[in-house]
Amino acid sequence: MLNDGPGVYLAISALVVAVLSYCRKYRLDHSRPPLPPGPTPLPVLGNILSLDSARPWLTFNAWRSTHGDIIYARLLSKPILVVNSEEVAKDLFERRSGIYSDRSQSIVYEAFASDFNTGFMPYGNRWRLHRRIFHQAFHQTAVPAYHAAQLRSAHKMLFSFLQDPENYPNHFQMFTMTFMLSIIYDCEAKVEDDHVANAITRYGELIVDGFAPAAMMLMETFPFLLQLPSWFPGATFKRASLKCIQAGHDVKEIPFQYVKERMSANDMGPCLVADALNRTSEEDDVNITAIKETASVAFVGMQTTDTLLVFLLAMVLDPEVQAKAQAEIDRVVGKDRLPNFDDRPALPYLEAVLRETLRWHPVVPFGIPHATTTSDIYNGYFIPKGLAMTHDATKYPSPDEFKPERFFEDDGSLNSDTMRISFGWGRRICVGRHLVDASLWIAMANFLAFFSAHKALDEHGMEIPVVPKFTNGFTVFE
Ligand code: HEM
Incomplete structure (x- = not known):
C-alpha cells in the first residue's frame, strides 16, 4: 500500500498528525482545571439565543443565580467570561493586570476606522x-x-x-x-x-x-x-x-x-x-x-x-x-x-x-x-x-x-x-x-x-x- 504513491503517504501523515493533535488536546483538556461554569451552549449558536441583547444584564443576573460570580459562555463562535462580582473583577483586572489588560480584536475595528482607538488597541x-x-x-x-x-x-x-x-x-x-x-x-x-x-x-x-x-x-x-x-x-x-x-x-x-x-x-x-x-x-x-x-x-x-x-x-x-x-x-x-x-x-x-x-x-x-x-x-x-x-x-x-x-x-x-x-x-x-x-x-x-x-x-x-x-x-x- 505504501507503494501507492505520494498521495496515500500524505493522507496517512495527515491522519497521524490529526490523531496526535487530538490526543494532545484531549490530554491538555483533561490535565488542566475545568473552565468556569456557565449555561449549556447550543451547537454553532452557543448561548446567543438566551442572551437578552437589549438588556444583557438581565441575562447575566439570571446566569449569576445559577452559575455564580464567574461565568463562561459562548456567543456564536466567541467565548466570553462574565465577571459578576466586584471582588473577582478587582482580583483579575487589578491584582493580575499584567495578564488581563489586553483587548480581543475584531475585523470591524479596521473596517470602521477604529484600529487607532486606544480602547480597542492590543496591550503593547x-x-x-x-x-x-x-x-x-x-x-x-x-x-x-x-x-x-x-x-x-x-x-x-x-x-x-x-x-x-x-x-x-x-x-x-x-x-x-x-x-x-x-x-x-x-x-x-x-x-x-x-x-x-x-x-x-x-x-x-x-x-x-x-x-x-x-x-x-x-x-x-x-x-x-x-x-x-x-x-x-x-x-x-x-x-x-x-x-x-x-x-x-x-x-x-x-x-x-x-x-x-x-x-x-x-x-x-x-x-x-x-x-x-x-x-x-x-x-x-x-x-x-x-x-x-x-x-x-x-x-x-x-x-x-x-x-x-x-x-x-x-x-x-x-x-x-x-x-x-x-x-x-x-x-x-x-x-x-x-x-x-x-x-x-x-x-x-x-x-x-x-x-x-x-x-x-x-x-x-x-x-x-x-x-x-x-x-x-x-x-x-x-x-x-x-x-x-x-x-x-x-x-x-x-x-x-x-x-x-x-x-x-x-x-x-x-x-x-x-x-x-x-x-x-x-x-x-x-x-x-x-x-x-x-x-x-x-x-x-x-x-x-x-x-x-x-x-x-x-x-x-x-x-x-x-x-x-x-x-x-x-x-x-x-
Ligand atoms: C461618562 C463618561 C464616560 C464613561 C462612563 C467612561 C467609561 C469608560 C469605561 C468603562 C472604559 C473601559 C475601562 C476598562 O476597560 O476597564 C473606558 C475606557 C476609555 N475611556 Fe472612558 N468613559 C467616559 C468618558 C470618556 C472621555 C470623555 C474620554 C476622553 C478622554 C474617555 C476616554 C477613554 C479611553 C481612551 C478609554 C480606553 C482606555 C484603554 O483601553 O486603555 N472616556 N471609559
Missing part, C-alpha cells in the same frame, strides 16, 4: 504611547486647568436651554463638544460651517453603523461581507466601511492641520495637541501619529452627553430628588450667582446625585471587555488565553430605584463609594475619568440652579407619562 507599545499622551493631559491634577472652559460651556448650555428647551439632547451635546474642542484643539465651536467640528461629528455618526451589536456580530461571523466589491448588490457593510475609513482619515488630519497652521502663525493657546507637539520632535512620526489619534479618540462615544441625558431623565422621573438638590444649591450658592467648582465640597447631595446617575443607568454598562494575554488559573478554573471578559459587578440593593441616599453614611456624611467602578479597571481604566467627573458636575450644578425638568403636559394640562427607553449599542442612553 502603541497603546502605552496613547495612554502616556492622555495621562499628561488628563491626570487628576491636570484637570482643574480645564475648569474655566467647562464653566464657559455650562453657561452657554444654559443659554441654549433658555432659547429652545425642547432641543435638550443637542444642548448637552454642544456642552460636551465646546469644551472638548477647546481643551483638545484650542478651537471654538461655530454653529455653521465648522470644518473641525464637522469632521468629528461625521466620523462619530459613521462608526455607529459598524458597532451596532447585530451588525458587528454579522460581520464577524461572515467576514466575506467586508470583502465584497462596494458596487455589489447588498454590500451595505462594505459601503459603510469605505465611508467610515475616509471619515477616520479626516477626523485625524483636519483638526490636526488646524492646530499646525495656528501654531505656525503663533496664534495657539494651550491644548492637548499643541502641548503634546511642543514636547515632541518634528521628526518623531510615531509620536505625531499617536497625538493625532489620541486627540480624535477623545471625542469618540461622547458618553458625557449620554450621561447627562440619563441625569435629565432621573430628574423628570423623580421630582423630589430634583427639589432636594435644588434646595441644597439655593442654600449654599444663593440666587444671585451660578455654581462654580469652589462650591463642590459644600454640595454633598448633588455629589450623590452625580454618583447615582453613573450607577442607575451606566452608559458603558459592561465596560470594554478585557482580554487575557496568556492563560491563567483562577479559583480552580482555567481561564484561556485571548478570552474576552466583560463585567457586571452590580452590588446595590433595589438597583432600579434612583436613590442618591445610598451614597450616605448613617451620620449624614458621603460614603467612600465614588462610583469609580463606572470607569473600569486596572491598567485599562478610563483615561478621561477625572475630566468627566468635573464636566458632569458643573453641567448638573448649573442646570439645577437655573432650571427644573418636568414631564410635558397634554392639551388638558395633564402630565404625559414618561416611559424610559434605552438603546443598547456601544453605549446605552435614552
Whole structure:
C-alpha cells in the first residue's frame, strides 16, 4: 500500500498528525482545571439565543443565580467570561493586570476606522504611547486647568436651554463638544460651517453603523461581507466601511492641520495637541501619529452627553430628588450667582446625585471587555488565553430605584463609594475619568440652579407619562 504513491503517504501523515493533535488536546483538556461554569451552549449558536441583547444584564443576573460570580459562555463562535462580582473583577483586572489588560480584536475595528482607538488597541507599545499622551493631559491634577472652559460651556448650555428647551439632547451635546474642542484643539465651536467640528461629528455618526451589536456580530461571523466589491448588490457593510475609513482619515488630519497652521502663525493657546507637539520632535512620526489619534479618540462615544441625558431623565422621573438638590444649591450658592467648582465640597447631595446617575443607568454598562494575554488559573478554573471578559459587578440593593441616599453614611456624611467602578479597571481604566467627573458636575450644578425638568403636559394640562427607553449599542442612553 505504501507503494501507492505520494498521495496515500500524505493522507496517512495527515491522519497521524490529526490523531496526535487530538490526543494532545484531549490530554491538555483533561490535565488542566475545568473552565468556569456557565449555561449549556447550543451547537454553532452557543448561548446567543438566551442572551437578552437589549438588556444583557438581565441575562447575566439570571446566569449569576445559577452559575455564580464567574461565568463562561459562548456567543456564536466567541467565548466570553462574565465577571459578576466586584471582588473577582478587582482580583483579575487589578491584582493580575499584567495578564488581563489586553483587548480581543475584531475585523470591524479596521473596517470602521477604529484600529487607532486606544480602547480597542492590543496591550503593547502603541497603546502605552496613547495612554502616556492622555495621562499628561488628563491626570487628576491636570484637570482643574480645564475648569474655566467647562464653566464657559455650562453657561452657554444654559443659554441654549433658555432659547429652545425642547432641543435638550443637542444642548448637552454642544456642552460636551465646546469644551472638548477647546481643551483638545484650542478651537471654538461655530454653529455653521465648522470644518473641525464637522469632521468629528461625521466620523462619530459613521462608526455607529459598524458597532451596532447585530451588525458587528454579522460581520464577524461572515467576514466575506467586508470583502465584497462596494458596487455589489447588498454590500451595505462594505459601503459603510469605505465611508467610515475616509471619515477616520479626516477626523485625524483636519483638526490636526488646524492646530499646525495656528501654531505656525503663533496664534495657539494651550491644548492637548499643541502641548503634546511642543514636547515632541518634528521628526518623531510615531509620536505625531499617536497625538493625532489620541486627540480624535477623545471625542469618540461622547458618553458625557449620554450621561447627562440619563441625569435629565432621573430628574423628570423623580421630582423630589430634583427639589432636594435644588434646595441644597439655593442654600449654599444663593440666587444671585451660578455654581462654580469652589462650591463642590459644600454640595454633598448633588455629589450623590452625580454618583447615582453613573450607577442607575451606566452608559458603558459592561465596560470594554478585557482580554487575557496568556492563560491563567483562577479559583480552580482555567481561564484561556485571548478570552474576552466583560463585567457586571452590580452590588446595590433595589438597583432600579434612583436613590442618591445610598451614597450616605448613617451620620449624614458621603460614603467612600465614588462610583469609580463606572470607569473600569486596572491598567485599562478610563483615561478621561477625572475630566468627566468635573464636566458632569458643573453641567448638573448649573442646570439645577437655573432650571427644573418636568414631564410635558397634554392639551388638558395633564402630565404625559414618561416611559424610559434605552438603546443598547456601544453605549446605552435614552
Ligand atoms: C461618562 C463618561 C464616560 C464613561 C462612563 C467612561 C467609561 C469608560 C469605561 C468603562 C472604559 C473601559 C475601562 C476598562 O476597560 O476597564 C473606558 C475606557 C476609555 N475611556 Fe472612558 N468613559 C467616559 C468618558 C470618556 C472621555 C470623555 C474620554 C476622553 C478622554 C474617555 C476616554 C477613554 C479611553 C481612551 C478609554 C480606553 C482606555 C484603554 O483601553 O486603555 N472616556 N471609559
